[in-house]
Amino acid sequence: MRTRKKSPRQKPAPLSAVLKYRNARVVNGFLRKYRMPRRSAEQIYDDMMRWMWVVSTAKQPLPVIDPMVVIDEMWHQFILHTREYKEFCRDYLGRFIEHDPETLPAPKSRKAREAMLAELEAQLDSMIDLVADRFGVKTAKRWFVTYGERYSPRVMDDLRVVPEARPE
Numbered sequence: 001m002r003t004r005k006k007s008p009r010q011k012p013a014p015l016s017a018v019l020k021y022r023n024a025r026v027v028n029g030f031l032r033k034y035r036m037p038r039r040s041a042e043q044i045y046d047d048m049m050r051w052m053w054v055v056s057t058a059k060q061p062l063p064v065i066d067p068m069v070v071i072d073e074m075w076h077q078f079i080l081h082t083r084e085y086k087e088f089c090r091d092y093l094g095r096f097i098e099h100d101p102e103t104l105p106a107p108k109s110r111k112a113r114e115a116m117l118a119e120l121e122a123q124l125d126s127m128i129d130l131v132a133d134r135f136g137v138k139t140a141k142r143w144f145v146t147y148g149e150r151y152s153p154r155v156m157d158d159l160r161v162v163p164e165a166r167p168e
Contacts, residue, residue, distance in 0.1 A: 067148030
């Protein structure tokens with residue numbers, strides 16, 4: 001039996017090249033799903049590009065955390081264009097970026113809940129520091145404050161062109 005060698009990880013393109021990549025189908029698909037100004041969707045698209053670049057340069061997997069839900073939704077839209085997504089990852093990021101959603105199990109005790117909250121807080125602090133270091137404080141504030149307020153999961157549901165049924 002032949003085994004396939006894993007191809008070496010290629011170096012990602014510079015951020016400036018990644019930010020020049022445009023895919024109107026992704027933004028248009030996002031706007032068909034969510035009611036918002038095109039300018040807002042294009043900013044979210046650019047931030048998704050920044051996110052994907054930072055993920056491609058990270059030494060370990062990075063979680064998408066709640067304030068970034070709108071960036072994750074744009075990423076979902078990009079993934080739907082499978083061929084283009086695969087080519088973008090190869091040509092700009094040096095490797096395919098998997099989207100692996102992780103749902104944390106509910107803690108069974110107060111101590112476990114406190115430990116989980118402490119871990120999530122530490123992850124949030126690390127992510128804010130990483131984004132601020134890579135892209136500046138203005139971008140970190142947009143991702144973790146503005147997007148968290150303007151595009152919470154509840155608001156994103158309300159912005160859906162055809163809202164999904166909410167559990168009561």
